[in-house]
Amino acid sequence: MQRVCVFCGSSSGVKQEYAVGARELGLVLAKKNIDLVYGGGHVGLMGIVADAAMSAGAKAIGIIPRCLADKEVAHQGLTELKIVQTMHERKAQMSELSDGFIAMPGGFGTLEELFEVITWAQLGIHKKPFGLFNVAGYYDKLIEFMDYQVEQGFVPQRHREMIIVSDEAEQLVEMLESFHPVAQEKWASTRQI
Numbered sequence: 001m002q003r004v005c006v007f008c009g010s011s012s013g014v015k016q017e018y019a020v021g022a023r024e025l026g027l028v029l030a031k032k033n034i035d036l037v038y039g040g041g042h043v044g045l046m047g048i049v050a051d052a053a054m055s056a057g058a059k060a061i062g063i064i065p066r067c068l069a070d071k072e073v074a075h076q077g078l079t080e081l082k083i084v085q086t087m088h089e090r091k092a093q094m095s096e097l098s099d100g101f102i103a104m105p106g107g108f109g110t111l112e113e114l115f116e117v118i119t120w121a122q123l124g125i126h127k128k129p130f131g132l133f134n135v136a137g138y139y140d141k142l143i144e145f146m147d148y149q150v151e152q153g154f155v156p157q158r159h160r161e162m163i164i165v166s167d168e169a170e171q172l173v174e175m176l177e178s179f180h181p182v183a184q185e186k187w188a189s190t191r192q193i
Helices: 016-031 044-055 087-097 108-122 140-151 169-177
Strands: 003-007 035-038 060-065 080-084 100-103 130-133 163-166
Touching (some): 016 044, 016 169, 035 087, 087 108, 100 108, 100 169, 163 169
Parallel strands (some): 003 035, 035 060, 060 080
């Protein structure tokens, strides 16, 4: 993998572990010669992961919509900052530039980005790995809910198993690097009536 897209909060959250995890992930990416693609902000976990990656020698490519850049949220010290017009363009470019995806703790936007790449994988639009960096158990309840979706027949087990989870940055990156997509049946063909 040459580039990993990280989805994460524009806030640092209430636990110090979130910021520590963001810094750790940035350093791990640089150590493994993987460049960062992310939302382009200088605030919250976004800024922390970008600064850590660049401080250790990785490139950081930020993609931010004009409306956010105009509010002075854009990180001006990045290797490359791309300003786009819409959130849709932002997500499309982040996906296009990346070989895999990691979701750190974050809010609704982070979940929306994560579930879009999960859905695209489910539909066969991409075969890139994606994972949850489960810092301080942040995603425990979401993981439990996704397992419940499987139990209730709304998510096939094989699609649930595509989601890589770890609470350690280096382990998660290594799992993404060793990911081999399995041939997926067309999701709609297994519908039970």
